Amino acid sequence: MVTWSEESKQDLEDILYALITWEKHKPLTLEGARAYIKDIRKAGDSIPKLLSHTNTTYEDHRAYGAKVCRYKRNPKTTWYIIYNWDEVNKIAYINKIMNNYMTVST
Numbered sequence: 001m002v003t004w005s006e007e008s009k010q011d012l013e014d015i016l017y018a019l020i021t022w023e024k025h026k027p028l029t030l031e032g033a034r035a036y037i038k039d040i041r042k043a044g045d046s047i048p049k050l051l052s053h054t055n056t057t058y059e060d061h062r063a064y065g066a067k068v069c070r071y072k073r074n075p076k077t078t079w080y081i082i083y084n085w086d087e088v089n090k091i092a093y094i095n096k097i098m099n100n101y102m103t104v105s106t
Contacts, residue, residue, distance in 0.1 A: 003094065004094045007095060008044075008094045012097065061080060061098070067082070067084060080097070
């Protein structure tokens with residue numbers, strides 16, 4: 001089971017908006033951006049099926065959870081789905097979604 005926090009749901013909305021308004025590169029169509037968000041969501045929803053759960057390594061990720069699921073969208077972009085894992089009940093509590101451009105390595 002997966003529980004998405006209000007902040008993670010807002011992250012998805014913010015990502016959608018950014019994808020259709022991004023000026024640095026050609027923005028996606030609304031349909032394309034929705035498909036992109038669907039893929040991120042699918043990665044998050046698959047967390048309970050993972051054989052192992054990776055600990056967060058970046059300090060800015062640890063502020064949101066103990067575990068991270070990496071979704072590599074393309075060679076340049078990786079999305080980090082940051083969550084806490086309840087091993088007993090097999091529930092992922094997703095708290096934050098960040099990409100490699102937002103992550104500050106420490």
